[in-house]
Amino acid sequence: MSEMNIKQSLKATGIGKRYGNFVALDDIHLDIQEGEFLTLLGPSGSGKTTFLMILAGFLAPDAGQLIRAGQDVTRVPPEKRNFGMVFQGYALFPHMTVAENVDFPLKLRGMKPTERERKVNRILDVVGLGAHKGKKPTQLSGGQQQRVAIARALVFEPELLLLDEPLSALDKNLREQLQSELQRIHREVGTSFVFVTHDQGEALALSTRIAIFNQGRLEQAGSPRDIYERPISRFVAEFIGKTNTFDLNNVQREGNAYARKIGEHWVRGESDRVYVQEHLVLAVRPEHLTVDDTPRTDPSFNSLQVTVHERVYQGPITLMNLRALDGTELQISVPSHNVLSSGSAGQSLYISWPISAGTVLPY
Ligand SMILES: Nc1ncnc2c1ncn2[C@@H]1O[C@H](COP(=O)(O)OP(=O)(O)OP(=O)(O)O)[C@@H](O)[C@H]1O
Ligand SMILES: [Mg+2]
Numbered sequence: 001m002s003e004m005n006i007k008q009s010l011k012a013t014g015i016g017k018r019y020g021n022f023v024a025l026d027d028i029h030l031d032i033q034e035g036e037f038l039t040l041l042g043p044s045g046s047g048k049t050t051f052l053m054i055l056a057g058f059l060a061p062d063a064g065q066l067i068r069a070g071q072d073v074t075r076v077p078p079e080k081r082n083f084g085m086v087f088q089g090y091a092l093f094p095h096m097t098v099a100e101n102v103d104f105p106l107k108l109r110g111m112k113p114t115e116r117e118r119k120v121n122r123i124l125d126v127v128g129l130g131a132h133k134g135k136k137p138t139q140l141s142g143g144q145q146q147r148v149a150i151a152r153a154l155v156f157e158p159e160l161l162l163l164d165e166p167l168s169a170l171d172k173n174l175r176e177q178l179q180s181e182l183q184r185i186h187r188e189v190g191t192s193f194v195f196v197t198h199d200q201g202e203a204l205a206l207s208t209r210i211a212i213f214n215q216g217r218l219e220q221a222g223s224p225r226d227i228y229e230r231p232i233s234r235f236v237a238e239f240i241g242k243t244n245t246f247d248l249n250n251v252q253r254e255g256n257a258y259a260r261k262i263g264e265h266w267v268r269g270e271s272d273r274v275y276v277q278e279h280l281v282l283a284v285r286p287e288h289l290t291v292d293d294t295p296r297t298d299p300s301f302n303s304l305q306v307t308v309h310e311r312v313y314q315g316p317i318t319l320m321n322l323r324a325l326d327g328t329e330l331q332i333s334v335p336s337h338n339v340l341s342s343g344s345a346g347q348s349l350y351i352s353w354p355i356s357a358g359t360v361l362p363y
Pocket of ligand 2: 048
């Protein structure tokens with residue numbers, strides 16, 4: 001939409017929030033960049049909604065500031081922030097039609113009727129509900145109702161759209177359909193979105209950037225690829241996707257290269273950082289591991305002897321639970337057409353992976 005307001009990014013610095021002795025948010029520094037799709041992801045109770053409410057102005061932080069265009073907006077009331085909000089199962093006005101629901105924020109702002117009608121029609125087209133504007137909410141599906149809520153939050157051209165788990169009440173098919181709709185709407189309107197979910201697949205698929213929350217702290221913010229491939233903590237590595245973890249206690253180290261012997265073989269890992277911690281781990285995604293019946297001699301690979309503990313046939317792939325000689329448990333998935341996907345438990349095999357595919361992290 002060409003006539004959208006110039007969007008400012010919002011900067012959160014040192015945001016803290018306590019409830020009594022309980023620290024709900026601890027020193028959050030996060031910039032919301034112009035036009036981005038930022039997802040807040042983390043376990044239940046990690047502070048995502050609290051942070052969103054602070055961005056919206058419904059909750060005042062105990063520490064820190066929100067800065068927009070060089071101005072401190074920390075104490076600006078919600079209605080003066082010009083942010084749109086969509087909550088999980090956000091109720092539409094049941095007695096109003098779709099068009100009247102969407103018109104509501106414009107009416108509140110005292111806009112002229114002709115202007116209002118034009119904006120309502122346009123945003124309803126964007127969310128694909130142009131043909132439903134005369135209906136009441138009860139005559140719509142759950143996904144259509146959620147799209148009305150999104151249209152109502154976007155119609156006044158907010159500088160920021162805040163969405164708190166807007167898709168979580170929907171069934172899987174509808175959720176997937178609305179995920180791509182949300183992405184399209186984001187592209188079309190160009191507004192910055194801050195989206196809360198605890199569905200990691202949703203976060204990876206939709207976001208330009210993901211911020212991982214854990215117990216009131218921001219663990220890492222980065223592109224989906226950064227978060228998945230270059231996690232900076234064990235929490236992030238284990239929270240997003242599956243990961244295999246080797247204990248690197250009392251590891252041998254040289255610069256940012258680390259090595260530990262398991263049986264006959266060295267497990268080696270590298271890191272962008274040089275760690276001072278004694279106790280480290282090596283995290284490897286299952287898709288980097290390959291299984292073979294002989295060790296791999298390529299020096300750019302790690303190769304380890306393992307025994308098969310269990311195989312779980314899942315159609316196209318078979319999950320294999322393996323155990324290294326030091327007891328480390330590993331899980332890999334192999335195509336079911338691989339002959340090694342079947343065989344007896346207790347069988348001895350080798351796994352290998354490129355050294356560069358592992359990530360060394362503090363324990
Ligand atoms: N009004 C309150 N009084 C006391 N504690 C609160 C209050 N509001 C939130 N909390 C606590 O703050 C923590 C963070 O809550 P928040 O709602 O931000 O979590 P969340 O990450 O959104 O979780 P979920 O994924 O379950 O929605 C929780 O432990 C919660 O119990
Ligand atoms: Mg929440």
